[in-house]
Amino acid sequence: SINYSHGSGNAPEIPLVTEQKAIYPNPFNPVAYLPFDLATTANVRIDIYNARGQLVRAFDLGSKAPGRYKIEWDGTDVTGRSCGTGLYHVRMVAGKDSYLRKAVLIK
Secondary structure (H helix, E strand, C coil): CCCCCCCCCCCCCCCCCCEECCCECCCECCCEEEEEEECCCEEEEEEEECCCCCEEEEEEEEEECCEEEEEEECCECCCCCECCCEEEEEEEEECCEEEEEEEEECC
16 A cells, blocks of 8 residues: 655645745845745846935846745845945835835855
């Protein structure tokens, strides 16, 4: 006889709301995790701005199905240079909705 068990038997739940979750760890060094949930399929883009409002890094994730996601930011800019200590604004755009969180990089 064969016994086969595949997890709890329940499929993972689809989130009821689209939201940008709390960034962790915060403050961070060297990596921050940027979690978010999608209730419906949407094009997702995450932009990171410094305290002056300058775009430091952009993640164009394309179309994503409903579910829970997490990306990581290693504290570098678009050229791969390490960003300095300070406050960063993390903006997620999912479809027509926009969400904003703050992250602190400490060296």
